[in-house]
Amino acid sequence: MSLNWVNTKTLKKELHITNILIVFMVAVYPLIVIDGPLDPYSGPRYIILAVVGIIAFLKLFTDRISMRDIVYVPLAFFILFLLISSIMAEDLTVSWIGSSYRFTGFSTYVFCVLLFLLAVQHRQPRKVLPLMITCAVVVSVIGLMQYLGVIFDQQDFLISGFYRPRSTIGNANWLGTYLVFILPASLLYYLEEKRIVWLITTIFIYAGLLLTLTRGAWLAFAIIFIIIAFLFFRQNKLNYHFGVLVVVLFLVTVLLLPANDWNMLQRVHRTADTVKETASLEGDEFKEEIFRLPRTIYWLDSFESIKENWAFGVGPDQINMELSKGYYRDKMHNFYLEMAVSMGLPALLSYLVFLSLFLRRQMNATGFILLIMLLTYMIQGFTIHDVVQVMPLFWIVLGLLWGNMTRAGTEEIEDTFLAPEEKEISKSDLETTSRKNNLFIKLIAIPIIVFCLIITAWYFYPSEGTVEIPGVETYTGQLRGFSYHGYGRLETNNYVYEGYFKHGHFDGYGTLTYSNGAKYVGEFKTGLFDGEGRFITADGKVIEGNWDKGQLE
Numbered sequence: 001m002s003l004n005w006v007n008t009k010t011l012k013k014e015l016h017i018t019n020i021l022i023v024f025m026v027a028v029y030p031l032i033v034i035d036g037p038l039d040p041y042s043g044p045r046y047i048i049l050a051v052v053g054i055i056a057f058l059k060l061f062t063d064r065i066s067m068r069d070i071v072y073v074p075l076a077f078f079i080l081f082l083l084i085s086s087i088m089a090e091d092l093t094v095s096w097i098g099s100s101y102r103f104t105g106f107s108t109y110v111f112c113v114l115l116f117l118l119a120v121q122h123r124q125p126r127k128v129l130p131l132m133i134t135c136a137v138v139v140s141v142i143g144l145m146q147y148l149g150v151i152f153d154q155q156d157f158l159i160s161g162f163y164r165p166r167s168t169i170g171n172a173n174w175l176g177t178y179l180v181f182i183l184p185a186s187l188l189y190y191l192e193e194k195r196i197v198w199l200i201t202t203i204f205i206y207a208g209l210l211l212t213l214t215r216g217a218w219l220a221f222a223i224i225f226i227i228i229a230f231l232f233f234r235q236n237k238l239n240y241h242f243g244v245l246v247v248v249l250f251l252v253t254v255l256l257l258p259a260n261d262w263n264m265l266q267r268v269h270r271t272a273d274t275v276k277e278t279a280s281l282e283g284d285e286f287k288e289e290i291f292r293l294p295r296t297i298y299w300l301d302s303f304e305s306i307k308e309n310w311a312f313g314v315g316p317d318q319i320n321m322e323l324s325k326g327y328y329r330d331k332m333h334n335f336y337l338e339m340a341v342s343m344g345l346p347a348l349l350s351y352l353v354f355l356s357l358f359l360r361r362q363m364n365a366t367g368f369i370l371l372i373m374l375l376t377y378m379i380q381g382f383t384i385h386d387v388v389q390v391m392p393l394f395w396i397v398l399g400l401l402w403g404n405m406t407r408a409g410t411e412e413i414e415d416t417f418l419a420p421e422e423k424e425i426s427k428s429d430l431e432t433t434s435r436k437n438n439l440f441i442k443l444i445a446i447p448i449i450v451f452c453l454i455i456t457a458w459y460f461y462p463s464e465g466t467v468e469i470p471g472v473e474t475y476t477g478q479l480r481g482f483s484y485h486g487y488g489r490l491e492t493n494n495y496v497y498e499g500y501f502k503h504g505h506f507d508g509y510g511t512l513t514y515s516n517g518a519k520y521v522g523e524f525k526t527g528l529f530d531g532e533g534r535f536i537t538a539d540g541k542v543i544e545g546n547w548d549k550g551q552l553e
Contacts, residue, residue: 017059018121021052025115025392027131030139030178033168037483037503039101041170042388046103049392053111056118065121071402074354079113081312081347082106089315098317100483102331103388105316112395119399123407126366128400129185132393136182137201140208143167143175147211148259163263164213174387176214177380179205180221181390184228184372187245191232192365194241199248207252211259213267216383224376302337306345313344335381358401370401462486477501499524514538522547 034044086106089095098105122128143165144150164172183205190198209217232238257265305314319331319342332338340348355378362368377394462485467475477488484490484501499510506512506524513519522533529535529547536542546553 017055018118019124021056021059021115022119022122022128022396023131025052025396026128027135029392030135030389031168033170035503037480037485039103039170039504041166041168042101042103045388046098046108049108049111049388053114056111056114060114060117060121063121065117067117069402069406071354071357074350074357075113075116078347078350078354079110081350082109082316082343085312085315085343085347088312089318091315091318094317095315098388102317104386104391108388108391109316112392115392116395116399116402119396120403120406122400122403125370125400125404128396129189129366129369132182133186133189133198133201133205136179136186136208137204139167139169139175140179140204143208144204144211165208165211167208169389171387172212173214173216173384174389176209176212176217177377177384177387178390178393179209179212180214180217180224180380181373181377181394183209183221184224184376185369187225188228188365188369188372190245191237191241199245202245203248203252206249207256210253210256210264213264214384215267217380219383220376220380223379224372227375228372302332302334302341305341306337309341310345313340313342313347316342318342331385333383333385335385338385358398358405360405362405364404367401367404370397370404373397374401502526525549 029045029048032044032048033040036044038044038046083106086092086095094105096105096107097103098108119125146165146167147163165175166172167175169175169178183202186198186202186205189195190202209221229238229242232242305319319338332341336348336352339351355374358371358374362371374394374397377397463479464477465479467479467484473490473492475484475488475490477484477490478486478501479488480486480503483504485503487500489498490496490501493515495512495514497506497510497512499506499512500508502508505527507526508524509522510524511519511521512524517538518536520529520533520535522529522535523531525531528550530549531547532545533547534542534544535552543552
């Protein structure tokens with residue numbers, strides 16, 4: 001029996017719930033930045049991830065998906081060990097949600113796993129990847145404009161003496177992680193389809209990656225590019241287009257070197273000088289210099305924590321280690337060590353077994369691209385930690401890869417950009433799908449409303465208390481959720497501020513006293529001198545007047 005046009009259209013909308021969620025996460029989620037009581041880069045994304053995760057759960061529940069594949073065994077153990085670690089943590093709220101800046105608690109991993117399960121059901125991963133690439137180009141272009149001072153003041157992006165853009169991701173290192181994760185997909189699309197559009201997207205993403213000055217991401221890309229070159233060499237695919245790609249990437253690098261007074265080259269030279277000086281030492285001097293490097297300190301001290309908490313760790317987002325040499329860290333700059341410290345060795349082992357199931361030869365081009373993206377993320381994990389801005393995208397790629405792998409040998413996989421042919425849909429299929437989706441709609445409203453009410457109450461309800469990060473800062477005063485909001489006193493190693501806050505920033509009247517004796521008394525706005533105020537330098541000179549965004553008018 002044929003269906004009328006209206007019913008067919010309705011069915012298509014119902015069947016595309018999975019597609020809509022996946023498309024939203026890969027094409028819109030990386031662009032979201034919302035200023036407010038939460039960190040504008042991580043807070044809103046956590047809430048959005050939670051809402052999408054709840055919808056994904058209810059969709060999977062109503063569809064009654066099968067979970068009999070071997071991949072779900074280590075995944076289940078990982079979630080179990082993660083849950084035990086969360087329950088045993090000192091601060092249950094933080095272990096569930098995550099810290100106010102990170103938002104990588106137990107719930108974040110659960111939502112990511114739900115996205116993984118949803119992505120497994122997606123039958124056209126080839127249509128998802130171009131959206132990821134396009135979004136990465138937008139993010140990269142924003143970063144390029146920040147770096148060159150086209151948008152925003154470059155001083156906003158001055159970190160450790162270098163201009164480093166953060167785009168919509170919130171941190172130069174995290175931006176590097178995001179771009180290096182997507183870059184191989186764009187590169188491989190060009191090598192496979194030989195279309196100029198993919199060469200252009202590769203140029204933009206690569207340029208953005210370079211200007212993040214993220215050495216770990218640079219190294220990860222170098223390694224993955226060598227792997228790609230080796231695989232293409234074995235298959236006799238090192239053709240003209242591969243040569244064009246190499247030349248173009250080289251030219252982009254050369255053209256960007258002079259930007260911002262050779263900022264990128266200075267970064268390379270400083271790294272090279274450090275390596276050269278360290279390599280020139282011998283014996284005890286060499287060991288002493290190696291152990292003096294910050295990341296070496298993080299990693300070595302993390303082993304001590306693992307010895308003490310090897311079973312279940314200290315809890316998700318609970319790392320607050322007083323390291324040797326006076327360093328304090330809440331992340332280990334190594335995803336694997338961080339997981340061992342925060343969740344325990346059993347959780348890490350389960351996670352590695354889970355990932356190992358994906359490391360096999362792929363049956364089609366789409367699977368190969370997804371596998372290379374997975375390898376890139378795993379390599380980058382040796383020098384960076386997971387963040388809520390990028391984690392969901394990685395889990396979606398895992399889901400697309402597993403779905404592609406499990407269907408490759410049993411059904412025809414669409415491996416082109418062409419849309420599949422329309423298939424006739426029976427009336428019984430329509431009625432069954434309609435019943436499922438009606439149930440889905442009824443179930444979805446209540447948990448989303450409850451979640452939003454809880455989040456609203458938690459993050460906007462006023463309270464008072466003390467927040468202490470040992471060795472970093474101590475705040476005593478009014479709060480809104482995790483944010484400093486209202487009147488309070490903040491003490492750090494460099495300054496003491498007493499006055500009014502708004503969503504974590506100095507905002508209103510206050511007194512800022514620096515460790516060298518300099519002092520500002522007056523009005524602030526979003527953390528800057530703004531309004532009437534008086535600045536007293538360390539040598540007693542008084543500068544008084546009206547300030548605008550940190551500058552005296």
